[in-house]
Amino acid sequence: MIGLGLRLAVAGGREAAARLVVVAAAVALGTGLLLATLAGINATKTQNLRYAWLNTGIAEYTTTPRAGVDPAWWLIRGDRFRGQELGRIDVAATGPAAPVPAGIPALPGPGEFYASPALHDLLRTVPADELGDRFPGREVGVIGDAALPSPDSLLVVVGQSPETLATQPFAQQVTAVLTTDPAGCMRCIIGLDNTMFTVSLSVIAAALIFPVLIFIGTATRLSAARREQRFAAMRLVGATPRQITVLATVESTVAAVAGTLLGFGVFFAARPGLAEIPFTGATFFPSDLVLTAVNVAAVAVGIPLGAAVAARLALRRVRISPLGVTRRATPKPPRAWRLIPLVAGVAELAYFVGRRPETTDGQTAAYLIGAVLMLAGLVLAGPWLTMRVARLVADRAQRPAALIAGRRLADDPMAAFRAVSGLVVALFVMTAASGAITSFVAERARPAGDSVAATSLTQAFWPERLAEGAEPPTVADIPAGLSAVPGVQAVLTVRENDRQVAQNMADPSGPGLISCADLARAPGFGSCPPGAQVVSVWQDLIGPRDPGVTPAETIWPASTVTDLDSRRLLSVVVQTDGSDAAKERVRTLLATMDPFGEPPASDAEHQASSTLTLVQFQRLADVVILASLPIAGCSLAVSVIAGLTDRKRPFSVLRLTGVRIRMLRSVVGLETAVPLLVVAAVAIGAGLLAASLFLRAQLDYPLHGLGAGYYAMVGGGLVASLGIIAATLPLLRRITGPETARNE
Incomplete structure (x- = not known):
């Protein structure tokens, strides 16, 4: 039977060849993405090891x-x-x-x-x-x-x-x-948050498996009706259920093996380009993106095995009896037990709120199990949700198209949900990732500031960083050519303040002093109150402030100090026009005042350094979205086309009885759009819930509202999905002519 299965797979005519190519392409795409994710996990660990030597002098040994x-x-x-x-x-x-x-x-x-x-x-x-x-x-x-x-x-x-x-x-x-x-390393301060990257990439790898397997199952069902009839004929001439299972499995396994091999080729061909993606904040060497023997074995065995299981489930009806195809009995309706895995996943993630595991492996296992349960639960619960909504649509239908679509959905919700399951999984993954990262950014990021925060450089002089016996720089030490650098607009000096400032200054050691005459030359840093000669300011003339308040709106508190010449220099603040050349020339000149001190920087650069991790995780979210949506879109297109092909005879008969092509298109559109929109709403809600539980358990953060980019992505994905459905409707006229009913 294996030999016969191989012949049917590779020499079964144009239809078999097309099915083989589609399944192989689906597997190749999914395999390549999965290998890239696994290689990314290995690359972050390799990259982190090369950060190690930069922490020399920190570790005691x-x-x-x-x-x-x-x-x-x-x-x-x-x-x-x-x-x-x-x-x-x-x-x-x-x-x-x-x-x-x-x-x-x-x-x-x-x-x-x-x-x-x-x-x-x-x-x-x-x-x-x-x-x-x-x-x-x-x-x-x-x-x-x-x-x-x-x-x-x-x-x-x-x-x-x-x-x-x-x-x-x-x-x-x-x-x-x-x-x-x-x-x-407990005391190391340079390197990656390897724990979070490992946890996140592991969840991504698990999330990508679902769309890939759904795509394989969908592609396997291309021309399923014709194949079921062929297998049923074999049953009538004496083939056993086991032999039919072997034939179906061999056909899909051949395509899966070919696709898996192509997937490895896709990964290695794309590896140089993948290495250029700085999702950790830095690009990789191509050699960093390696696969371990376990990775290779898991993918090489797991993907074909998953394809075989998908094929067996997709064509299980012909194993019932030789007449199982021709009877076309209405399948049993899905039961409410399908909600159990989804509820179990929510409960598992909720359990770890306040009980976060101590180790990286423990956290990975905890969140991976919860995410997988929710994904599996969403796929299992989809048909039940589709059935409930379909019955509601049929009961309240005002038009024949809605009544027919509602009845058909209620009779076979499994087939209806299968068409949109890939997109639903992608929406869940995208929502969970975007919700977690958006909330992380909202909790950790400071406002980006305004023009002076990005264009002014501050050279601060810390007494504790001075060499033994060295005196802090004075105004006379400011490089003579600093003011003459093209693009420099003002050079301001801030002096030390040895008195506690009570007005809006939480740290008495933080504020310095500046004359109002100097401050007036750079109004972007704020102003003095009426009558003041000297005000207390932060060393960078910006300091902490309320969100939405710009430095220019700041009114600094007046100081009783009048003599600044005797005060030591606390910092030099240089306002530039924001050009790279001006800022770098200023930075180089200021560095000569304190060669071994803290290098000069702008407030915006300090913020960028503190939010580097946020940028890294935003790139991870982009990887999830860009990987999931194409697979889901392809799955939807293939599924709709397969459904039309399998139902061309009943549609042809309906047209012969006088049903207009417009109504048939409405039926097909509603059959796909209703489960898509309903279960998409459930997937988005489940994704937000998963993100909230993850944030509470891992970081003790609340869930914040998602940004406009997320809504644009979701809205665009749903519109594109509806467009895919609409694009397949013209096929109805071509495949439902009178000759179809006559030939079938």
């Missing part, structure tokens, strides 16, 4: 004295260039046996530095006064890939003398380079 090892002074800081993070590590070897990080042959000496490939290219294309002047000396080499989290990483290792770094309060003597995964 890297500073433990070791025999035969010469300590090295180590100071790591963060800088910026045109919106990108730039990591700088100042090092100084105390002997020939000093520890050396991967990617460079030896520690650079004073006046030398190593640059990452991306930074190396910038240093040769960007004017020195914007970037190169920040690094003293000459470049002696390029940092290798082993030390780079991403091909686009901007990193520099700058050599200093031991005497210079020994006076810096935040420099550490290290005897080893850290190699521990940041996800498992």
